[in-house]
Amino acid sequence: MSDRAEPLQTQPLTIRMHADDNVAIVANDGGLPAGTVLSDGLVLKDRVPQGHKVALVELPRGQAVLRYGVPIGYALEDIAAGRWVNERLLDMPGARGLEDLPIATAKAAPLPPLEGYTFEGYRNPDGSVGTRNILAITQTVQCVAGVTEFAVQRIKAELLPRFPNVDDVVALEHGYGCGVAIDVPDAIVPIRTLRNISLNPNFGGEVMMVSLGCEKLQPERLMPPGSLPVVGQEGGKPSVVCLQDDSHTGFMSMVESIMRQAETHLKRLNARRRETVPASELVVGVQCGGSDAFSGVTANPAVGFCTDLLVRAGASVMFSEVTEVRDGIAQLTARATTPEVAQAMIREMAWYDAYLKRGGADRSANTTPGNKKGGLSNIVEKAMGSIVKSGSAPISGVLSPGEKLKTRGLTYAATPASDFICGTLQLAAGMNLHVFTTGRGTPYGLAAVPVIKVATRSDLARRWHDLMDVNAGTIAEGSASIEEVGWELFRFMLDVASGRKKTWAEQWKLHNQLVLFNPAPVT
Numbered sequence: 001m002s003d004r005a006e007p008l009q010t011q012p013l014t015i016r017m018h019a020d021d022n023v024a025i026v027a028n029d030g031g032l033p034a035g036t037v038l039s040d041g042l043v044l045k046d047r048v049p050q051g052h053k054v055a056l057v058e059l060p061r062g063q064a065v066l067r068y069g070v071p072i073g074y075a076l077e078d079i080a081a082g083r084w085v086n087e088r089l090l091d092m093p094g095a096r097g098l099e100d101l102p103i104a105t106a107k108a109a110p111l112p113p114l115e116g117y118t119f120e121g122y123r124n125p126d127g128s129v130g131t132r133n134i135l136a137i138t139q140t141v142q143c144v145a146g147v148t149e150f151a152v153q154r155i156k157a158e159l160l161p162r163f164p165n166v167d168d169v170v171a172l173e174h175g176y177g178c179g180v181a182i183d184v185p186d187a188i189v190p191i192r193t194l195r196n197i198s199l200n201p202n203f204g205g206e207v208m209m210v211s212l213g214c215e216k217l218q219p220e221r222l223m224p225p226g227s228l229p230v231v232g233q234e235g236g237k238p239s240v241v242c243l244q245d246d247s248h249t250g251f252m253s254m255v256e257s258i259m260r261q262a263e264t265h266l267k268r269l270n271a272r273r274r275e276t277v278p279a280s281e282l283v284v285g286v287q288c289g290g291s292d293a294f295s296g297v298t299a300n301p302a303v304g305f306c307t308d309l310l311v312r313a314g315a316s317v318m319f320s321e322v323t324e325v326r327d328g329i330a331q332l333t334a335r336a337t338t339p340e341v342a343q344a345m346i347r348e349m350a351w352y353d354a355y356l357k358r359g360g361a362d363r364s365a366n367t368t369p370g371n372k373k374g375g376l377s378n379i380v381e382k383a384m385g386s387i388v389k390s391g392s393a394p395i396s397g398v399l400s401p402g403e404k405l406k407t408r409g410l411t412y413a414a415t416p417a418s419d420f421i422c423g424t425l426q427l428a429a430g431m432n433l434h435v436f437t438t439g440r441g442t443p444y445g446l447a448a449v450p451v452i453k454v455a456t457r458s459d460l461a462r463r464w465h466d467l468m469d470v471n472a473g474t475i476a477e478g479s480a481s482i483e484e485v486g487w488e489l490f491r492f493m494l495d496v497a498s499g500r501k502k503t504w505a506e507q508w509k510l511h512n513q514l515v516l517f518n519p520a521p522v523t
Contacts, residue, residue: 012038014054015297015476018069023053023085025293025375027476029459046084050457051293051375051439053085065090068296068384073377087377095363096327098350102334103342111393114312117279120498121432122272128201129281131432131450131497133272135169135265136203137258138194140222141177141215144243147251148173148210151258159263163270169262170447172197176516177217179523186520193402193516195222196428198238201283202448204272206265210258213244239264274499280314282497283405284433285426286389287320289419292374292439294456296385298485299437299472303454305486306435306493307391307410316408318399318426319390321417322352323366327383332412337394344398348414355519366417370440389437401517405430419444420515423451427514433497435489443467444512445505450496452503454489467504 012032014024026032031049038044038054048054053067059079064071073090122130135155139148148171155169176190194217198207207228211219219240228237241257248254286303288295307317319325325332329349336342356362366379376382390410397411402425405411415425423434423446434449436442439456441464455461458473470489474480480488495501505511 012036013476014038016056017067017297020069021066022057022059022063023055023065023067025051025053025297027051027294043082045080045082048084049373049375050459053293053375053377055079055081055083055085057081059085067381070380070384072381072384085377087372090377092364092378093380095353096329098329098346098353101330101342101346103339104334104336106334106394108392108394111308111312113314114279114309117313117494118276119279119282119494120274120500121277121281122201122204123275123277124201124205126205128283128430129277129432130202130204131282131499132167132202132448133165133204133269134167134202134448135206135208135262135269136172136198136200136448137169137262138172138198138207138209138222138238139174139177140209140211140217140219142173142175143178143212143215144210145171145173147243147254148258151255151262154255155259155262155266159259159266163266165270165272166266168447169266170511172514174514174516176518178215180216180518181521181523182216184520187518189400189402189520190516190518191217191222191402193425193428195227196402196404196430197424197448197514198223199228199404199430200427200448201430201432204269206269207238208261208265209238209240211240211242213242278314279310279494280408282310282313282315282433282493283318283429283431284310284315284435284493285318285320285413285423285429285431286435286437287419287422287426288324288386288389288437289444290438290440290442291371291376291382291385292456293376293381293385294374294473294476295437295439296388297456298475298482299439299454299456300385300388301482302470302472302475302485302489303435303437304388304391305482306489307389308393309486309490311391311393311409314408316405316411316430317390317393318405318411318413318429318431319387320413320415320422320426321386322349322414323356323363323379323417324383324386325412326352326363327380328387331387332390332395335393335395337396341395341398345395345412348398348400348412352414374439399429401425402428404428416517418515420512421517423512424514425517433493435493437472441467443505443510445508445510447511450503451505452489452493452496453505466508469503
């Protein structure tokens, strides 16, 4: 970084990520006009928007354009020093092959343990820990969503005030359950996703289900015998309200049946109390959305530092988004703890490559208009900034979509990059706290877990002051370091996990619906 001493608005500020880079991004709010003289004497030939790249040297046609020390594209024409380098001037590199990758070769020194940090959580019968105490109502099929939502509103108004230790009641609404090819191999993905979400630690082992009756995803298929690992409920079975049961006469009969079952679960949940538990009980999902060129400069590196703190404390951290790490696969396989973990990552990448090919798409479909407006020219550049959320810890596990977390430490959970699908799959894996970085801004939230929003830019943090929880833009300004923001995030996470603080998304009750990943056919 350069020119860090004064505020962004008083002098030109550019950020170069690696000594080999031949471009830098403009950090000033509002960008810089043509004719601006940078600290090294380079004169801008174009107006360069904030977050966008400027050529530091002459770039002949065909020359590799380097950011993060890697080629993010090749010049489609001669580019003069001082010009604005955007996606229209770049030819994107091809995808890295999945052969001859480094396998578990990065043998870094073990991270020193981080001891003594705790939070106040809800211990579950299966040993997991919740950060919230929520009654979740699982739905086997979209058909019951309207009835369930009507009942949930009555439960919140009439029952929930009697159970002050219960934080909320949420309906696990989704678009699956019928009209699908439910016996094909890939159908296991949405089924196990919904099953494992129902067992999220924040739900206390209380599994309540609403079924229509005629759907393909029958309750016993969703929750077969032995799928409940807890003994909180009678017989270890979910309680089921079936709307097509002969006992129901009219709409209100269905609603009242749901309310009666909910009251039974609320009584048990209300008996739970927070207790002091080690920070190792955190299960954190990290994700980014509405990314910009600052994502890989400020917020994601700070999250990566925090990820290392969590791993040092014995906690579990998941990073995801296949298309946003695909171009850095060599970095990831090298960090695997074992060859088996590396091969599992390769397997997930190959599966997703084939999935995209079937749909006539490739990894380049990932980047959005907002990404490009924020300075990210293509998926290669985006991926380099996305991976840093994972920090530097060894990767000890890999999850296929919808699977439940198996190991502590750092895990790669293979998911699509869609914010809503990724968050849904991380919920299924068992996360009890979510960290979400954004540069363009998004009001994303989840009802099941607290979502901590980290802004990449101070301008966003100022404008969205009551939506962003942590401002990592101070890193670009030079008023805070990556380490300082990482520690700020770590301490804030402990407060949020303990219920001492609420995230803005919680305060405003900003909740996106669950979106199940269904790669199987729809009939």
